Amino acid sequence: MNDGDKTETSRNCFTCQSRGRTEWCVLTDDELALVDQGKISRQYLPGDVIFHEGDECHGVHCIESGLIGIRKMDAAGNEILLRLNHPGDTMGYRSFLAGNDHNNSAEALEPSVICLVGGGTVRSLLEKNPTLGLRFLKHAAKDLDDAEEKVLQSTTSPVRARFAHLLLVLKDRYGVTDEDGALDLELPLSRQDMAAMIGIRPESMSRTIRSFEEDDIAHFSGRRVHVARIEDLILELEHSTEL
Amino acid sequence: MNDGDKTETSRNCFTCQSRGRTEWCVLTDDELALVDQGKISRQYLPGDVIFHEGDECHGVHCIESGLIGIRKMDAAGNEILLRLNHPGDTMGYRSFLAGNDHNNSAEALEPSVICLVGGGTVRSLLEKNPTLGLRFLKHAAKDLDDAEEKVLQSTTSPVRARFAHLLLVLKDRYGVTDEDGALDLELPLSRQDMAAMIGIRPESMSRTIRSFEEDDIAHFSGRRVHVARIEDLILELEHSTEL
DNA sequence: AGGCCGCCTTGACCTCGGTCAAGTGCCTGC
């Protein structure tokens, strides 16, 4: 919560390394210039909060680099990690478009550079270029899919299956698969945060890891994970019912 | 699954009783005429399936009347009821826009009349009238909110709280609140389906109902529910942690 | 160095909700 040490930086949308991955890639140069003018760029350190649940929504955040966790809390103070956002992802477009306050919070998990594109800018771009709206729509559609999938999982699958699923998802971005089906994974998350992602307590996370070790499904040392046979993880998924 | 007895009917978008509630209300008369031509209207009986998970998505469904349940199933055959859709709601816009197959299924819970607006029609309308896209976007934003809320609830709240929450949601549409805080509710759902909505088994639903009766929180007879003090339901929500 | 703090692990215990099996009441079809 050290809101003080966020450093303003001056970046350029045209040279942004993540440009190709953003929704903004459908914009013309003129339109992109608008974004470039209307944005504020900032650096965040791990633990820094980009916005809080309940904060007023002033525009849309675009991740240039780093890793962001989207968290949501309930009345009782239980917190879960809804998803991870990566360079090129746009955050907060949803609350912005719906005209709501933010309904979840965003926290840097790694040192990150994030641009805030002001509300006025976004609105005028949406008018100028309807394709942009459709891009956001597709994005929302995907997020919705993921969320519904997660609802289903969290009520029907046991913890082992959910954890296996998490590892398989992380594999795509953080894993290296070698030719004979073995997998090496460098986790971007603490155990606590992994627990928060599948909606369990840290203690249960520890126990689940241990049980994977005991069953020789995966081996953990710090944030490095080695899985000898990926199929074992996939098997875990179906293990919800022991057919 | 009696796909045979779906009756085709001939309805008119201009006189549709639900018109004002749909996303389509932003259309001009000309555009609406397009929808009217390009639609196929059908009647469904309770239990009839409008579309299945995995079905190809040919367009967008619009509910004229009735009640639809959106279900999703996992690999092990566990099914949950993600949400209810009412007259004026549009279904399947998401898979359609994302270009995917349907990723959940829709089943009539009451006799319903539903129009299918063909993909071509929708696409050309989106081009003609960008506002329509923004309406869908807002809709998606709300669905996403609800879904994320549900993820949180299903991992953090105990069954009693989730059930209380469900009753409070149903209240808005199916309840009558009298002056002194008492609530009468006519449930649109079977116990099984209520169980599916909060991700539990029918047996647990029964037990939860009984425990509400024993605590004098609510009284059930068939699908009629009487709640003497709504505050009791609200209290249940926070009861996740006994502060 | 020593001490502190946060992350992680472990064990003992308990509870909520799932599972299995049986029983009831209602509705439909013969």
Place this chain on the structure above:
DNA sequence: GCAGGCACTTGACCGAGGTCAAGGCGGCCT
């Protein structure tokens, strides 16, 4: 009328995961 089916309820049992309390381990501070 009776039989079968389905939604719902109930009881007995059990196990996954939460809770509480106690350490271990490493990083960072003075």
